[in-house]
Amino acid sequence: MADTFRSAAALLSHRSPVDPVVCLRPHLIKVRARRMLDAFPGDVLYAVKCNDAPEVLRALWEGGVRHYDTASIGEIRAVRALLPEARCHFMHPVKSVGAIAEAYYEHGVRRFVFDHADELAKIVAATGCATDLELFVRLAVPGEGALLTLTGKFGVGVEEASSLVRAARTYAREVGITFHVGSQCVDTGAFARAIGLAAEVVRRAGPVDHLDVGGGFPAVYKGDEPRFEAFVATIVEAVTRHGLSCRLQCEPGRALVADGASVLTRIELRRGESLYLNDGVYGNLAELKWVGPQFPLRLVRPGRTVDHRLVGFDLFGPTCDSIDSMPGPHWLPADADDGDWVEVGMMGAYSNALKTRFNGFESDRMAFLEDAGWYLKDPSRPEAPRAALHARAA
Numbered sequence: 001m002a003d004t005f006r007s008a009a010a011l012l013s014h015r016s017p018v019d020p021v022v023c024l025r026p027h028l029i030k031v032r033a034r035r036m037l038d039a040f041p042g043d044v045l046y047a048v049k050c051n052d053a054p055e056v057l058r059a060l061w062e063g064g065v066r067h068y069d070t071a072s073i074g075e076i077r078a079v080r081a082l083l084p085e086a087r088c089h090f091m092h093p094v095k096s097v098g099a100i101a102e103a104y105y106e107h108g109v110r111r112f113v114f115d116h117a118d119e120l121a122k123i124v125a126a127t128g129c130a131t132d133l134e135l136f137v138r139l140a141v142p143g144e145g146a147l148l149t150l151t152g153k154f155g156v157g158v159e160e161a162s163s164l165v166r167a168a169r170t171y172a173r174e175v176g177i178t179f180h181v182g183s184q185c186v187d188t189g190a191f192a193r194a195i196g197l198a199a200e201v202v203r204r205a206g207p208v209d210h211l212d213v214g215g216g217f218p219a220v221y222k223g224d225e226p227r228f229e230a231f232v233a234t235i236v237e238a239v240t241r242h243g244l245s246c247r248l249q250c251e252p253g254r255a256l257v258a259d260g261a262s263v264l265t266r267i268e269l270r271r272g273e274s275l276y277l278n279d280g281v282y283g284n285l286a287e288l289k290w291v292g293p294q295f296p297l298r299l300v301r302p303g304r305t306v307d308h309r310l311v312g313f314d315l316f317g318p319t320c321d322s323i324d325s326m327p328g329p330h331w332l333p334a335d336a337d338d339g340d341w342v343e344v345g346m347m348g349a350y351s352n353a354l355k356t357r358f359n360g361f362e363s364d365r366m367a368f369l370e371d372a373g374w375y376l377k378d379p380s381r382p383e384a385p386r387a388a389l390h391a392r393a394a
Ligand SMILES: Cc1ncc(COP(=O)(O)O)c(C=O)c1O
Pocket: 047, 050, 069, 091, 150, 180, 182, 183, 184, 214, 215, 216, 217, 251, 252, 253, 254, 255
């Protein structure tokens, strides 16, 4: 069980850690979950891949989340072991026969996704031609507006999706359509356009019981991202405009848990405007590279002042691989130096979940922090370089 501290500064003062620490704030996850559940007119499934730490899953449950988007039998086992009442849905379009059978017979999973006739046949066979299946067809949609697109791997076009929906209806108790607009999508219109494509499938194949609008809702890293409620308004408007009368669900990962954790990492070397950290792309900080320099940062230097001038640094992780670099500008106080600790905010999503042991850099340290997410305090949350207002000392 991880220890609890008032703040990152208290953690550093009491524990003097050497390795990076993932700092969880379950109270923020609970608040965020309640807010998203209240706002969305349907089921909210948590995308477990985003952060499967038991502490995170438990906080979401306490916040009211009951449905889980699970992508592997390992995720299903883990969720059910921790939360026996949880409802898991197998939302990965490609699964093994063994995984489907175990999910169906041992974990009560009824909702499965597919995007190919052979996968449909596999699900039907693995569940013994069950009559209580809920089968969702994954529709391909453009990735415009998303920072990380999910196009090209899963999903089929409108025509193929229509014939798969018809085929699914032969076997399924309920049928649905699902899509994913891409992660950290800041364009509400992307959901409206995707719903337009789903409506076209319905026009061709007849009504469906469910529409799953996926994940992709942005976390508030910079401050100017549209809020979840704005996406919900767009989704409801588009569903109404297209005359779709079906149950709605969504599968957020990032937007649910991003503000529930930060990462503490130490500067091992400063070379000009480059900082070499003890955590990086192969550790908890992959998103600083793939999403880019938009995460709020601050120096945690208990009892000592920091320079108020800010510098846009490039960051480097500890491994020998040159992929392990996180080009800036990452704004931090101008006097940031060897031995200082940096707290990277908004790190609840795709951080510890992506961590590897590459190059022998391994740290599983976690702590609970009781403070508010400092990175959310300033309501103006302006863009860089003014976002560097957050790059202050703890
Ligand atoms: C099928 C599916 N649903 C939901 C998610 C969660 O997406 P996000 O974290 O962008 O909300 C993902 C992410 O890859 C996904 O593949």
